[in-house]
Amino acid sequence: MMRSILLAVLALFAAGAALPARAQIEVDVTQGALQPLPIAIPAMTGAPVGADISRVISGNLDRSGLFRPLDPNSFIEKDLNIAVQPRFADWKLINAQALVNGNVTVEEGGRLRVDFRLWDIYSEQQLLGLQFTSTPENWRRVAHKISDAIYERLTGEKGYFDTRVVFVAESGPKLNRVRRLAIMDQDGANPSYLTNGSSMVMTPRFSPNSQEITYMQMRPDGSSIYLLNLETTRQERLGSFPGMVFAPRFSPDGSKVAFSVERGGNSDIYVMDLRSRSSTRLTADPGIDTSPAFSPDGSRIVFNSDRGGTPQLYVMNADGSGVRRISAGGGRYTTPVWSPRGDLIAFTKQAGGQFSIGVMSPDGGGERILTASYLDEGPTWAPNGRVLMFFRETPGGSPRLWTVDVSGRVLRPAPYQGSGSDPAWSPILD
């Protein structure tokens, strides 16, 4: 009996999934949080971890600013069963537009199985019905994958919740800061240190497969760039240039690293082929050329240079040819980062005594300023190109991680309690 209902419901899911988007709920990512979508996410039934999974999903959707998870105390229907349709009228009454329910079971052999459904309350349709299995300690990743599925179904955009962030964890007083590389889940969970703080580190960046990071570390007589394998924790210095070597960034295919080398006070951009370890110099200008970032197709590099007097953004071909300025002036532009979608370049802008995070199109048009404060610096894109993380420092304070969406409307502290800077967002994990 039970089994046949479940099968019937599964068939319904399949039909629902094949339906074209009709008069269903939709969330517009580009407009930001004008009216976040009210969504009900009751604790999943079954194993106790179900409530934790629901809490993580709720936190993810809430932080996106596109959804407003409703207070569970307001829920009328309490005895939700994954195998039967919810009582839509009960959810309409509390103005929920979507409902996420699910059930968690521990299978033979100890594997965790999570079934969940996403319902459109007003059209009384099921929008998603998915099942995930994993090891029990991986329950957070399951919650992130469910969050991504919901986000994608309701916004039409890829999610960004099953991701990690590598950053510089800062501690100690301003005049004697300790800086350690650290990594955490996108929602601040599972933070751990990757270096011990004995040398100053900066600007970590993920490789495209999220398995390695490249970063800068001080040496007694300069600085070098390194590769760190996150699984083996093996660390390897890249190149043996004298002086300062800094600002490393992977190419989108992971085969190269672009970076800056300083010689006699002048900084230029180089690129290293990781297989042959041979380096090519891309710029040869007396100005400061640094903070390179590849376009998602790898064909171009955006960087900042003060060759024109103040730091501005320039784009060149990946072989160093065809350099042209894209920022229009009226401020100092640094740390450009190409969106994974290719449509925007995010940057730090200094103007009028304030620092801002902004975006412009790759040809320099359509500049929009998203934030402003005493110090906002170093944007990094979520893999869907809709959210940026950066760090903010108040006068005399220590830096904190923040996020802002591309509309500029959803600005909030990132869910990490400590002091951090130089965040870099991973791609979606496999």
Next chain:
Amino acid sequence: MTITRRHAESAAKLALVLTAAASLAACQSRPKPQGPVAPTPSGPTAPDSGPTGPSTPGPVTSGVIPGSQADLAQSAGDRVFFDLDQYNLRSDATQTLDAQAQWLQRYRNAQVRVEGNADERGTREYNLALGARRASAVREYLASQGVSPSRMSTISYGKDRPIAGGSDEESHQQNRNAHTAIVSGQ
């Protein structure tokens, strides 16, 4: 009469401008290095200045070790300062560096590392490059004053090793500097 008043007004304005300029100049004039202070009496409190009372047991003088970092800091100054976003050497900087060069001629075994620094009003990577420019400018100047380039290395800490913790212009000025650190031979 109108003319006189106008004159008076513009004179007053001029005076204001001059005062502003003077205070600006005061702001930008050579700041006192903060950071570590050598444990040596100096200046107005020095015991050998001015009349002393009836002599009591023989004075014990203390001093820095000749050729040490503290000696460099005291006798020449081990830090020079820069204007906002600049790396050209101001006259107060070249004065200090002339003294550093003389000191380095005296202590010929000393190897130094010139450490460039920037204030917090810039992004990390750009300021790292800016600090490197400052360190390089100091190294080149010292070389032009006869200090062998082989005795000098450079490094930049960008904005990440401030010596003043405030977020006011005075602290920012302090943090725009190049520090000459003795790494061996002291």
